[in-house]
Amino acid sequence: MNTAGHPEAMAPRGLELTPFRGLRYDPDRVGSLAAVTSPPYDVVVRPDGLHHLQDADPHNIVRLILPQADTPSARNEQAARTLRHWRSEGVLRADPEPGLYVYEQTDTDGMVQRGVIGALRLSDPSDQVVLPHEDVMPHVVADRADLMRATRANLEPLLLTYRGNGTAADTSAVLERVIEQPPLLATTTEDGYHHRLWAITAPEDVARVQADLTHHQALIADGHHRWATYRRLRAEHPSPGPWDYGLVLLVDTARYPLRVRAIHRLLHNLPVRDAVAALKGHFRVRCLDLPLAAALEHLAEATASGNAFLLAGDGTFHLVDRPNPDLLARTVPADRPEAWRALDATVLHATLLDHIWHIPEDDPARIAYIHDTAATVRKAERDGGTAVLMHPVREEVVRDLARQGVTMPRKSTSFGPKPASGLVLRALDL
Numbered sequence: 134m135n136t137a138g139h140p141e142a143m144a145p146r147g148l149e150l151t152p153f154r155g156l157r158y159d160p161d162r163v164g165s166l167a168a169v170t171s172p173p174y175d176v177v178v179r180p181d182g183l184h185h186l187q188d189a190d191p192h193n194i195v196r197l198i199l200p201q202a203d204t205p206s207a208r209n210e211q212a213a214r215t216l217r218h219w220r221s222e223g224v225l226r227a228d229p230e231p232g233l234y235v236y237e238q239t240d241t242d243g244m245v246q247r248g249v250i251g252a253l254r255l256s257d258p259s260d261q262v263v264l265p266h267e268d269v270m271p272h273v274v275a276d277r278a279d280l281m282r283a284t285r286a287n288l289e290p291l292l293l294t295y296r297g298n299g300t301a302a303d304t305s306a307v308l309e310r311v312i313e314q315p316p317l318l319a320t321t322t323e324d325g326y327h328h329r330l331w332a333i334t335a336p337e338d339v340a341r342v343q344a345d346l347t348h349h350q351a352l353i354a355d356g357h358h359r360w361a362t363y364r365r366l367r368a369e370h371p372s373p374g375p376w377d378y379g380l381v382l383l384v385d386t387a388r389y390p391l392r393v394r395a396i397h398r399l400l401h402n403l404p405v406r407d408a409v410a411a412l413k414g415h416f417r418v419r420c421l422d423l424p425l426a427a428a429l430e431h432l433a434e435a436t437a438s439g440n441a442f443l444l445a446g447d448g449t450f451h452l453v454d455r456p457n458p459d460l461l462a463r464t465v466p467a468d469r470p471e472a473w474r475a476l477d478a479t480v481l482h483a484t485l486l487d488h489i490w491h492i493p494e495d496d497p498a499r500i501a502y503i504h505d506t507a508a509t510v511r512k513a514e515r516d517g518g519t520a521v522l523m524h525p526v527r528e529e530v531v532r533d534l535a536r537q538g539v540t541m542p543r544k545s546t547s548f549g550p551k552p553a554s555g556l557v558l559r560a561l562d563l
Contacts, residue, residue, distance in 0.1 A: 146256070146347060147346060147349055148347060149343070150343055150346050150381075151251055151252040151378055152251060152333075152334070153231055153232075153251065153378075154227045154231050154563040155232070155234060155250075155557040156558040156559065156563070157226060157228065157556070157557050157558070158192070158226075162222070162224045163190055163192050163224065164190045166318055166555075166556075167323065168189045169189075169190050169192050169193050170320070170328075170553040170554060171186050171193060171194045171553070172553070173289055173355065173356070173552075173554055174198040175502070176505075176551065178503060181508075182508075183199055193555070194289075195554075197215060197216055197288050198280075198289060198554055205276065206279075208280075209280050209284075210283060212283060216284050230334055232334040233249050233250065233332075234251070234331065234332055234333065235247065235249055235250075235330065235331040235333060236557075237328070238327070238552070238553075239327045240327070244392075247309075247389055248308075248389070249382070250380070250382045250557060251383070252287075252379065252559060253293075253378060255363055255377060255378065261350060262351070263350070263351050263352075264350060264536065265353050265360065265361075265540060266353065266540060267541050268357075270494075271495075277358055278365050281366055282366065285561045286558055286560045286561060287363075288554065288558055289555075290380045290381050290382040291355065291356030291381045291382065293352065293353055293354060293381050293383050294351060294352050294354045294384050294386045294391060295346075295385060297387045297388060298348075298387075305385050307333065312329070316330055317331055318556065326553070328553055351383060354391060355551050356381075357543075359379070375562075376561070392548070392550070393526065393527065393546055394525050395522070395524055395546070396502050396544045396545070396546065397503050397504070397520060398481070398501070398502060399503055399518055399521075400519040401516065404446070404517055404518070404519065405447040405513075408444055408490065411490060414457070415457050416456050417453070417455040418451050419452045420451055421450040421451070423450060425450075425507060428443055428450040428452070429443065436477065439454060439456070440454065440475070441524065442481065442521055444519055444520065444521060445510045445513055445522060446510070446514055446517070446518055447514070456480060460488075464483050464487065465479060465480065470537060470539055476526060476530075477526070478523070479541075479542055481521065481542070482494055495543075502544040506522060525546065526541075526546055528548075531546055
């Protein structure tokens with residue numbers, strides 16, 4: 134990227150988090166805070182989940198992050214109008230002073246995730262301050278960029294992770310003290326997660342967090358397309374300015390380890406029988422007449438000794454494993470580290486999608502990426518397509534490849550829990 138317009142980017146530095154005036158729902162103007170939240174835009178299962186969220190409350194954030202209209206330009210214009218309308222009516226109000234925000238998620242199993250939300254300065258890739266680990270799809274970046282240009286807002290935070298020092302002087306120490314105060318908001322969403330938010334506005338606390346984070350680099354856990362969008366928009370606008378920053382949630386995984394899940398594929402217009410027939414002579418395929426949970430256990434066992442996938446959509450499950458080594462040698466690129474070549478996602482994209490099924494990975498008419506396992510199976514059965522269920526990759530593999538500068542195939546991992554969208558927004562005109 135040409136950094137001539139961004140002289141401050143010439144000197145490498147660590148994470149630079151800046152306070153901002155958060156834009157938040159007025160609880161007196163909406164049915165409930167839970168009813169206006171949404172999962173991140175790419176987790177919403179459309180159209181079912183989208184319709185459910187739209188019906189939950191007329192002010193649900195999904196009307197901003199996934200606006201509905203006949204054309205892309207009309208969708209973005211509608212989102213911009215909706216945001217202006219909600220702000221003018223006081224449905225969304227700006228906090229009176231800039232701050233960082235402590236965000237906490239807990240579930241019924243006792244899991245606690247806690248992090249800090251702020252506006253992060255966008256570093257250059259060569260600085261290795263923020264490490265991506267997945268490729269992105271250009272049409273998705275273009276779509277998100279158009280939406281951000283229209284709304285002039287960061288509507289939902291990215292999820293970034295870093296490894297804290299475990300000392301009393303680090304960011305987590307500030308967070309743990311701040312949460313002793315009453316939160317700005319507390320709500321429980323229908324997925325069972327309890328969400329709480331606090332503001333960090335005391336100058337000494339903000340400075341302490343900022344000083345600690347300058348010693349760290351971060352891994353993008355969720356939001357590669359939005360990060361690429363931030364960088365594209367930064368290049369389009371003069372600096373210094375609000376486009377030099379993007380809204381993020383930073384979580385110290387030394388204290389709050391994330392869960393790593395797989396992202397599954399739904400192949401449209403490919404019946405399971407045809408998908409299985411094409412694998413003959415290339416993979417071993419076994420039919421599993423089992424419930425979903427039991428079939429996933431068999432998938433986990435199979436991945437312990439090599440690449441494996443679970444196909445669904447015809448009322449049963451098909452365990453696909455033991456790929457032909459000669460086939461892998463012909464189809465998997467040889468110019469990457471062995472850890473990358475051995476990834477299930479690599480074999481899925483290079484061998485199965487490209488070579489056997491001939492399905493472009495970036496064609497939404499042919500393939501969808503879905504986080505929820507059961508939803509993927511249901512949609513495949515309903516639509517007559519094929520669900521390809523994946524086993525999650527280990528976090529250490531993701532981090533090691535990212536540090537080598539090697540990106541995984543797009544939509545390889547799903548880190549969680551993900552921040553709920555709608556709890557705090559960043560408007561660039563504030």
